[in-house]
């Protein structure tokens with residue numbers, strides 16, 4: 001790549017970056033992996049601990065149900081903790097945490113291991129066994145990380161529900177996963193107020209029959225009702241003699257399930273993406289190591305929420321597998337003032353910051369004076385994820401936060417992929433707005449409607465051509481949907497649901513979702529979920545949701561509502577409906593705008609044509625409306 005001239009605006013790695021980069025010749029690794037995919041991943045896997053070696057790196061005999069490291073015995077939590085406490089990492093900080101109110105907690109690898117062992121014993125004492133599902137519902141607090149690791153340690157399957165979701169979303173996820181235990185915080189702090197998570201959970205639990213025990217984490221200390229025989233305080237159980245360091249680790253198969261994570265997709269209910277111990281471990285370990293080029297003394301901060309895949313892979317698992325120090329912050333970037341983040345970077349000497357374009361755009365709005373008041377010179381590397389980053393935000397991030405010194409790792413991936421797929425590494429020349437090229441061993445393409453690769457700079461469907469270890473294994477309880485949704489449009493290829501183009505240098509530019517997913521502030525929501533929340537209001541007959549461009553959020557939710565006969569279209573009702581969606585789904589799903597309409601464009605078979613609504617809202621002529629009924 002060095003002697004090739006790239007087209008467009010390029011940011012080449014500085015000598016300083018090249019000097020410290022773990023891999024200077026990224027192309028070499030890429031071509032090695034291309035020639036020997038299994039050899040590449042086997043080498044990465046060998047850096048981790050296996051109780052028994054794998055027989056096969058990749059088993060594609062049941063494709064698209066690919067399996068990785070089959071026959072291998074391991075445990076991801078063992079690799080995150082036990083492996084390190086036997087080394088010089090024992091007393092190194094694993095997790096640093098700041099609460100919204102400014103409190104600070106830290107855990108060495110030893111301390112995180114000890115708390116995880118205790119938590120694992122508590123779960124076992126409640127009868128949780130290998131394979132049982134455990135739902136976790138709380139804010140960004142250390143107990144969430146420890147709870148996830150405790151589940152993994154005993155082979156239970158965690159299902160984290162984002163703390164910003166509410167009753168309906170939680171209920172649906174408890175029910176679908178048939179969880180035995182719910183771990184919930186009494187409440188969460190949000191911009192100086194509290195969110196009553198436990199009482200939301202109590203509502204959701206009324207209809208979730210499988211939950212036998214509820215473990216309550218004290219965070220806000222506000223009074224919560226406790227149901228005798230079902231609800232228990234975590235801190236009380238953690239003080240009992242059963243909760244000690246003596247906790248055997250469950251040795252699991254590489255292909256045993258590690259977690260479910262619900263995400264929105266094309267049509268219908270959210271689906272549970274299933275990831276397993278072995279392949280997911282290797283994928284997150286390796287991508288974190290190379291892309292963030294993690295170094296022994298680094299303090300790394302991923303500002304996402306553990307309730308989403310970014311937090312699973314790159315707050316919890318990737319950093320801990322690498323023996324890194326991970327920082328987590330409970331609150332919002334601008335609370336109480338827009339310098340909260342910059343203040344913490346300065347205070348803790350953060351070296352790597354990984355966040356979403358929406359946060360960058362939101363902070364940009366307050367101007368440069370806020371970050372300029374702080375010493376950000378500890379930063380070495382920046383990261384972006386969740387949605388396309390517009391070049392303007394990229395350059396601001398690069399210049400104002402990174403002071404022109406820090407390369408930006410724009411990482412494209414999904415809940416389903418588990419790990420980075422299109423991403424640079426520090427030594428790779430960058431183009432603002434492009435995630436550059438696929439990670440070693442990952443082959444991707446862009447296809448037209450007929451499944452043929454498109455020419456350079458043409459838009460098409462983004463697909464993945466080769467299997468990768470951290471790939472989802474199935475949709476829990478719905479293997480048919482796994483096949484139909486991801487592997488059927490272009491047989492043999494994994495369909496990402498995104499559209500993209502590739503330039504003459506092979507750099508990928510993500511355009512956005514082509515299905516019914518709306519990315520709001522980087523959060524992934526489905527039109528169907530928003531619509532069903534609206535329709536659950538007694539005044540609503542029908543509803544349609546679309547995403548329209550928004551300066552800060554990337555996309556904003558716009559909805560069209562047909563009211564039931566005889567109901568008056570009032571301003572008051574509009575507000576009530578917005579509040580209703582927020583109550584049912586969570587504040588992130590609250591529509592930006594609701595428009596009352598008398599009809600919706602539909603196909604002859606009765607499907608709402610959101611495409612037509614979107615084109616109209618943008619003042620464009622809708623293309624291809626042959627099947628439009630009205």
Ligand code: WTA
Nearest residue numbers: 385386387388410411412413414415510524
């Ligand atoms: C979008 C988040 C552009 C994309 C990790 C993808 C991105 C969806 C990027 C997955 C990026 C994620 N540039 N778009 N760097 N990263 N996306 O499952 O549309 O919450 O399909 O995973 O986010 O969202 P998910």
